[in-house]
Amino acid sequence: MRLTRRKFAQSAFGAGIAAALPAALFSGCTVSSNAARSPNSTTVAGSHAVQSGASSEIIFPGNFYWGAATAAYQIEGACKEDGKGESIWDRFAHTPGKIKNGDSGDVACDSYHHWREDIALMRAMNLNSYRFSISWPRIQPGGSGAANSRGIDYYRRLVDALLEARIRPFVTLYHWDLPQALEDAGGWPNRDTASRFADYVEVVSRALGDRVSDWMLFNEPSAFTDLGYLEGRHAPGRRSVIDFLRASHTVNLAQGAGFRALKAVRPGTRVGTAFSMSACEPASDSDADRLAAERAHAITNLWFLEPAMNGRYPEALAFLPETAMRIRSGDLEKMRAPLDFIGINLYYRTMASASGALERLAHLQQWLLPVKMEAGRQGPRTGNGWEIWPQALYDILTRISRDFNRPQIEVTESGCAYNDGPDAHGVINDTLRIEYHRQYLQALGRAIADGADVRGYHAWSLIDNFEWAEGFSQRFGLAYVDFKTQQRTIKESGRWYAKVAAENRVGPGL
Numbered sequence: 001m002r003l004t005r006r007k008f009a010q011s012a013f014g015a016g017i018a019a020a021l022p023a024a025l026f027s028g029c030t031v032s033s034n035a036a037r038s039p040n041s042t043t044v045a046g047s048h049a050v051q052s053g054a055s056s057e058i059i060f061p062g063n064f065y066w067g068a069a070t071a072a073y074q075i076e077g078a079c080k081e082d083g084k085g086e087s088i089w090d091r092f093a094h095t096p097g098k099i100k101n102g103d104s105g106d107v108a109c110d111s112y113h114h115w116r117e118d119i120a121l122m123r124a125m126n127l128n129s130y131r132f133s134i135s136w137p138r139i140q141p142g143g144s145g146a147a148n149s150r151g152i153d154y155y156r157r158l159v160d161a162l163l164e165a166r167i168r169p170f171v172t173l174y175h176w177d178l179p180q181a182l183e184d185a186g187g188w189p190n191r192d193t194a195s196r197f198a199d200y201v202e203v204v205s206r207a208l209g210d211r212v213s214d215w216m217l218f219n220e221p222s223a224f225t226d227l228g229y230l231e232g233r234h235a236p237g238r239r240s241v242i243d244f245l246r247a248s249h250t251v252n253l254a255q256g257a258g259f260r261a262l263k264a265v266r267p268g269t270r271v272g273t274a275f276s277m278s279a280c281e282p283a284s285d286s287d288a289d290r291l292a293a294e295r296a297h298a299i300t301n302l303w304f305l306e307p308a309m310n311g312r313y314p315e316a317l318a319f320l321p322e323t324a325m326r327i328r329s330g331d332l333e334k335m336r337a338p339l340d341f342i343g344i345n346l347y348y349r350t351m352a353s354a355s356g357a358l359e360r361l362a363h364l365q366q367w368l369l370p371v372k373m374e375a376g377r378q379g380p381r382t383g384n385g386w387e388i389w390p391q392a393l394y395d396i397l398t399r400i401s402r403d404f405n406r407p408q409i410e411v412t413e414s415g416c417a418y419n420d421g422p423d424a425h426g427v428i429n430d431t432l433r434i435e436y437h438r439q440y441l442q443a444l445g446r447a448i449a450d451g452a453d454v455r456g457y458h459a460w461s462l463i464d465n466f467e468w469a470e471g472f473s474q475r476f477g478l479a480y481v482d483f484k485t486q487q488r489t490i491k492e493s494g495r496w497y498a499k500v501a502a503e504n505r506v507g508p509g510l
């Protein structure tokens, strides 16, 4: 089977860090089991989600956010319009061989012109939250300086129309489209990029902070630093352990600086980041595999979260190659960004095991970091081969809740690729997508009932779109997009989601 982006990342991320971090770094970590729980238990917690009997019907809290998510480069198109500058994704997608079928986001879903239709879809789905991202090079075409007013105007119009439709604008400031000019100046490995990011955040919050109050600084910092700087499978396409480590540290500094910039302009604003997470399970009951799962958890889930919440790198990664990462004195305090909520993107789980002696001898990296990370294989697979494992969402929500003192959490993404298209009657009968979201929402409801403070769920994605290196080959939308005509059609999953949002519950009959 072809290696997906994500599976590749799972194996490579660990291996890449391994090249730079000695095994002894990981010895002090605590071992805890993944919160195992029977799927039908019925804890009821006060005014929180209520699970009725063993029927596994879940009623969500009254103010729950039912949302969908997108990202600028994946949907907007209009790649050169109204003064927009070039981003690293514009450059990367036009580099031969980087994107499947030679696709690019030049036009994508053309949401830059079709945004009213997108809002109509949200209304039809009864959504009360829309997570979208702002394209940095639309606001600062060259990555610094004054705002491009035409770029700002586009987002003002979008936000005003959302507010008018009583849909919360839930805005990501960076979903991977760095201005190319900043990449030319060194990109994320260059620590100056943290200051550029803080300037950009200030510009945006001055322009939109009167109407947007919920922000995410970054989308999936581990994905874009790993895939962009270590693996080279995403923009800007570099392959270097050192670049990856330096990019990580700059992003952590930028998270602190961006947080302070937003709070300085709008103290009352609610600020988080959308982290990519995966429940890391030991492949067996052995002590060695349990320890490996904790190492995997630190790498996968805490590398950017712990610096923000606690101003330090994860305990399990205590002895960092500080010189290689260019960590300076005072940096730990600068990284601190006590987020108002933790955004979690979760699609699947990760199986972790200790490397065997032979493997360690054969691969220096596994000698240095004895953890192997692989995708789970027991569950059914989505159309693009990702394991469906709803318990992973329960496990990560309850663990993050426990380990970070019951923070507010938003599920900022979850979803599945299936390429169903219209039948003879124009109906897109994507029943497997309905099953996916039903099961993940039931897991989420159980986590709320067991104490996690989860405020919303955002299906990835509102509409089929440009899926990075996979181009248009994977459809994640609740609405179908005909990329020739740009016509949008709500799938059966979108109709189902509309009912869930309207009734504020999921259950066997729904």
Ligand code: FCB
Binding pocket: 071, 074, 219, 220, 223, 276, 345, 413, 460, 467, 468, 476
């Ligand atoms: C996440 C990304 C999002 C989309 C989904 C499928 O990692 O944040 O842009 O590609 O995966």
